[in-house]
Amino acid sequence: MGRTACCKKNGLRKGPWTPEEDQKLTDYIQKNGYGNWRTLPKNAGLQRCGKSCRLRWTNYLRPDIKRGRFSFEEEETIIQLHSVLGNKWSTIAARLPGRTDNEIKNYWNTHIRKRLLRMGIDPATHSPRLDLLDLSSILSSSSLYNPSQVDNLSRLLGVQAVVNPELLRLAASLYPSQRENPNFFSENVQGNQLCNPQFQNQLPPLVQPNQLQALEIPFSSETHVMDPNVEQFSSNFTNFTQNEWQPGDYAALQNYGFYGSEQSIMDPNSLSENSTFQSNNSNNFSPASLNSNSTGINGSNVSNEDERESYCSNMLKLEMMEMLDVNQFM
DNA sequence: AAAGTCTTCAACCGCCGGCGA
DNA sequence: CTCGCCGGCGGTTGAAGACTT
CATH class of the missing domain: 1.10.10.60 (Homeodomain-like)
Structure with missing residues (x-):
């Protein structure tokens, strides 16, 4: 001083x-x-x-500075590195050629951080937000498995506007399964993807610690963020319902192990026949194509991020609904 | 069209660690 | 060991532009 x-x-x-x-x-x-x-x-x-x-x-x-929007891969990398390194912006920047610590810090604070919060993930710890976890723990108490009491609970908590009561019931019904079988969610996630034969033999592990090892970052197998753990799912999934899903959450989700690598997700061949995306002209989705200039479905110009986020959000809505089989609740 | 609000991001600030004297 | 200098880092600010009412 x-x-x-x-x-x-x-x-x-x-x-x-x-x-x-x-x-x-x-x-x-x-x-x-x-x-x-x-x-x-x-x-x-x-x-x-x-x-x-x-x-x-x-x-x-500096002449080697890369300007413009962050790419899909860059965003993924930032989230992954931040989950391990925290606010070590300069260290993160060192892994992203052409990006400055200041730029990454700004991008984190203005974009990624908000997305994670929206998804119920604490951006500081990359864990589910405690307030939402509390809800899950409340739901887990046996007396609340009565649907009418779930309604009462949601009224009590004032979460009706955010969480569909039917989905609260679903959460309540899923939660005991989760408790009895810790692998419940991960099995369902994997299982659902594997229902599509085209996913078979394509799925890399949901989590790829070796990616971090390749980056020469000390990686602890205990790093909770890298585990697609069930708690994250149970607290996050309420946010994926109704209109809570926001564009751009895909990259974040992918980093939390809810999806396989982009190869499996982005491969147009892996899209189901009835997928919304089949009606979209842009069939050749890949991170690269997502970043290229293109014209929207209605001929209107759609920004790269809009397009990317639109794709991602639609993809996730579909996958999430399939995974949870929540159509009957909607 | 105007006013108010929100978002973005370049730039600043204060602190810290390394290093040499 | 202490001190001062310097470069670097992360947190914060505020102007400007974008968006909404």
């Missing part, structure tokens, strides 16, 4: 950089490199502190 911020000294400029300043900084660094950030601004003729120059260069002007 006590040390004054470098920019407060000598009336140095603050705030947004002008194109002229950018040019000066770029020219200087391209000619001389950046030896000493403290002396650089003076040498480059900039009324900025060294710190500001370093930031501007590393976060914006």
